[in-house]
Amino acid sequence: MSRPETLRTYRLEDVDHRxxxxxxxxxxxxxxxxxxxxxxxxxxxxxxAIAAGAEFAWFGFEGSFDFNHILTEDxxxxxxxxxxxxxxxxxxxxxxxxxxxxxxxxxxxxxxxKL
Numbered sequence: 175m176s177r178p179e180t181l182r183t184y185r186l187e188d189v190d191h192r193x194x195x196x197x198x199x200x201x202x203x204x205x206x207x208x209x210x211x212x213x214x215x216x217x218x219x220x221x222x223a224i225a226a227g228a229e230f231a232w233f234g235f236e237g238s239f240d241f242n243h244i245l246t247e248d249x250x251x252x253x254x255x256x257x258x259x260x261x262x263x264x265x266x267x268x269x270x271x272x273x274x275x276x277x278x279x280x281x282x283x284x285x286x287x288k289l
Contacts, residue, residue: 175218176209192241193289196229200239216264220257230287232256245284247277256283 182202201219209215216233223231232245238252245256251272255264263279265271 176205176211176215178203178205180204186239186241188241190241193244198239198241199228202236212266213264216255216266217257217262220255220262224257224259230256230258230283244289245280245287247281250277250280253280256280258283258287 180202181204184200184202186198186200188196188198201223203215203219220231220233232253233255234249235252235254238249240249243249245253250265253276254266254271255262257263265276270276
């Protein structure tokens, strides 16, 4: 599996307590080019986060995070992967990620997680 050139981690502070007792940790994976095994890379990192204790994990493009918009349909086109202990779902194709099915899937997951 491709490994990132750089890995940076941050704990994001939920100053408005939108998530209650939940915490958000950001992992910036920096590659010099898009990995040829992107599906495997995203799936593996999501599974790793879940195994490490995360309730859910997602991959989004730089600048797509906002505590008010976690897994909302309006940022669905910026989310390329999401997972829980039960499922990992990826949206690697632009057309799918920008379509209504992906946004609805994220919205359903958001509702299940009670975000």
